[in-house]
Amino acid sequence: MDAMPSEKRPAEPFTALHFQLVLLRRMADHNPGLVDDARRELGVSLGGMREANKRWQAMVRSPRGRAAASRYRSVLGAPESRTARRVGDLDCEALLWPLPLWPDLRFEVLLAPNGAVWNEWLVRAPGAEPPSLRTLDDLTPWSCTVDEAARAFAPARPLEGTAPTRWGLLLTAPDGQGRRRRVAAEFTWGLLQRTAVRA
Known part of the structure; x- marks a missing residue:
């Protein structure tokens, strides 16, 4: 095409x-x-x-457009899986869809109890091998998701994204010489795009 x-x-x-x-x-x-x-x-x-x-x-x-969850179903078809999930005090439903371009990832939509979309991003597919994240050198573009970086370099602090589909994390990770560095990691649709060392 x-x-x-x-x-x-x-x-x-x-x-x-x-x-x-x-x-x-x-x-x-x-x-x-x-x-x-x-x-x-x-x-x-x-x-x-x-x-x-x-x-x-x-x-x-579009003012006559579908609700967000219905829009995803119309475009991506029936979700591959539906899972109940608790986020803080909120009971959500996680819908997952495969995307051929990223076979080890899934597009996840979190639905609040009223059916509103609470979050939408890429996550690691269930059963897929997660990346090995030990140093700054491992934080390459498209190498990991928000959750994976936050777990690997805990504690990580959320940063305000620059657009609705962007997220940021402030984390501390060792560099190639073993020195610990503060790093701002920026994600788009939940997938790592770039990092910048902070003073």
Whole structure:
């Protein structure tokens, strides 16, 4: 697939392929090289990625659009699994979907008891081998999720993200010489994008 249909033709269904492009579009701000490689793997042009993101934003902002949980089901199909989860004092339901681009990850949507989406991001797939995170050198782009970095370098402190799909962690990790460094780690859709050493 080289490009998305033009606006003059009927729009094709918005599928998991398009949704992966939406995730990549946001990640391109930090890792354009990785995103270009992934986009080519999907067989989609740069214009195709932009068009997918444009369509997604239109769906999200439409006053007649579906609720967030219904939107994910319509795009990704039935979830691979549904699990009850307690987050603080809140009883949630975690819905997981596989995405071909990241076979060891799942897209997770946490639903509050009233059906509202409480969180949406990439997590490690159940049973998948987690990354080995011991030093700063292991914190490479796309190597780990928010939860994995927070556990590996506990205690980690949340940082305010720069956009709705971005999260940050302030953590302390040893560098290659064994010195401990304070690091700000930035995540997009739950996947590590970059780190910066703090003074």
